[in-house]
Amino acid sequence: MSSAEIDAYVENKLDLKYREIVAALRALMADNAPDAVEGLTYGSPAWRGNKNLAVISQSKTHLTFAFERGAEFEDAHGLLEGVGKKTRHVKIKTLDGINEAALRDYIAQAVRLDQS
DSSP states (O other): OOOHHHHHHHHHTSOGGGHHHHHHHHHHHHHHOTTOEEEEETTEEEEESSSEEEEEEEOSSOEEEEETTGGGSOOTTSOOBOOSSSOEEEEEOSGGGOOHHHHHHHHHHHHHHHHO
16 A cells, blocks of 8 residues: 655655665565555654554665564575664665565565564
8 A cells, every 4th residue: 555655755855866766665565565554654664564564764875674573584585684672674775786585575474473
């Protein structure tokens, strides 16, 4: 489900160099978590099921695609970063840097955990 809030965020707050990446991540979430509600959480694009599933944040050098319960994931792809008790993230610098298969797996795990 597309969100006018995120559309406005992309238009007004997102660095131009990240627009294609965010569009690709939104499409992946729509395909792999179709029941998730898209909106802003703490001013950043996010998706929510029963609880928060994933959030995108931007920095000067990359986007971070973070999974709320990522510490519980099986990371067969070796891309998850972070050391906290709950969240893990993937850093994305370019559109070509998106590992679609890995992200589909992580999103599926996020949805499964959210439903349990």
